[in-house]
Amino acid sequence: MIAPLDWGLGHASRCIPIIKYLQKRGCKVIIASDGEQLNLLKKEFPGLEFVKLKGYNVRYSKYKRWLGAKILWQTPKILLRIRHEHTDLGGIVDKYDIDVVISDNRYGLHTNKVPCIFITHQLIVKSPFPWLQNFIQKINYRFISRFTECWIPDFEGKKNIAGLLSHPEIMPPGINKYIGPLSRFSREEKKGNVYKYFFVLSGPEPQRTILEEKIMLITPKLSGKILVVRGKPTEPESDIAPGLINIKNHLTTDEMQNAFLQSEYIISRAGYTTIMELLSLGKKSILMPTPGQTEQEYLADHLMQQQWCYKCKQDDDLLFHILKAEKFDYVIPGLDEPFYEKVIDDFLISLDCGV
Known part of the structure; x- marks a missing residue:
């Protein structure tokens, strides 16, 4: 089962290459989501089975200066939703005979019944106040440590996409794997600009x-x-x-x-x-x-x-x-073949699922 966070369409979009590769490897995939994320994935995978799983439904302020306060105000609601999705997961795993749960930034989707993967590029959650950032990081790591593995969609080296967000001085406890960028797209021969x-x-x-x-x-x-x-x-x-x-x-x-x-x-x-x-x-x-x-x-x-x-x-x-x-000196990096495929293969082999 794959479940993306309902925070824009990005979390659902970056799950698409993982879903396609799991299908290529002969896995049955069930998608758990809600709202526009669910509609997007239904359009991409009309033949798959879907579970409606309520999201965090975070609301945003129209004004930048109030955004942090508005999100902080919703923290009790978010924590309650995390608790509910954790409680619901056991029944979903049993009902659909799920072998592995892959959660894209949904903190409650872990269970002792099956291995659970947490996908995130935000090991550090940026905050305007250092004390608040350190506090959030501790909570973040506490949640991440409950999962079997943490997959980080970024490069491991100095030249990377997310900088300190995905390369903190201290990593979360447990198994952490850099899996390279997740993209629905593959670089092809360039077409003429329309x-x-x-x-x-x-x-x-x-x-x-x-x-x-x-x-x-x-x-x-x-x-x-x-x-x-x-x-x-x-x-x-x-x-x-x-x-x-x-x-x-x-x-x-x-x-x-x-x-x-x-x-x-x-x-x-x-x-x-x-x-x-x-x-x-x-x-x-x-x-x-x-x-x-x-x-x-x-x-x-x-x-x-x-x-x-x-x-x-x-x-x-x-x-x-x-x-x-138009006058900026762009330096576009060259990217290798998707590394996440090898990480998925190794994980399936460790479960004796075959590839």
């Missing part, structure tokens, strides 16, 4: 809508063909495409890969899954962290220092920075 700019909207409301409104104001001032994907998989598509702007609510994995490959610049949030996909395809990107999300702000800064991306803030003059990024 789009000059590809805007990928994602993440929680109301910030997703705020960014969409800002993008729609500047697109008429840009030259070249533009694609905008709104990140709304549950809404029906429309034929609205003003001028050179093509607008879609959602793209399938194959459609998204083609859109990435056919675009010169991708403008998106600094979500970790999006970053892994951009790097896997060797694309030039402009990253705009979600206001108040310290993780995204750190990731964008870390990657820009390595010249793997260009970064600006949502409140900045977006048109100015898009034009400035």
Whole structure:
């Protein structure tokens, strides 16, 4: 059973390559999720079995300065949901005869009945206050230690994607494995650019809508063909495409890969899954962290220092920075074949599941 966190679509998206590889190895996969994450995975895997598992349903503030306080206010609700999903898991394992649980950042999905894997790139959860960051890290490690293994989607060396987030001085207790980036996409022969700019909207409301409104104001001032994907998989598509702007609510994995490959610049949030996909395809990107999300702000800064991306803030003059990024000296890293496949193979062999 694979269960992604309901925190935007990124956790569900990065589970797709794992699901596909497990299917390739002859495993029966059951997906546990809810909301837009469930709808996304149903579109990708219509033939699989699904379990509706309520998410954490974190709400966000419209204003950056209140985001931390609003999330902190919801902590009791989140902890209660973690307790409930932990209680529910035993019955789900028995009902569906599950052999392994793979949890993408869902802290309650561990049980003594079967091996349980926890996937995260956030061993350190960034906070504006050092004392709070240390406190959260201790709680984070306490939860992670309850799982059989922790899989970290990043490179192990100095040149990496998540920096200190996935490379802390002290690792969590237990078995930790760097599995390399998780991406739905594979680097192919480059196609000719159809789009000059590809805007990928994602993440929680109301910030997703705020960014969409800002993008729609500047697109008429840009030259070249533009694609905008709104990140709304549950809404029906429309034929609205003003001028050179093509607008879609959602793209399938194959459609998204083609859109990435056919675009010169991708403008998106600094979500970790999006970053892994951009790097896997060797694309030039402009990253705009979600206001108040310290993780995204750190990731964008870390990657820009390595010249793997260009970064600006949502409140900045977006048109100015898009034009400035065209003169930025990108250094796109070359990525090897997916390493997570070997980690999965080794794990299946250890369970005597065969590969």
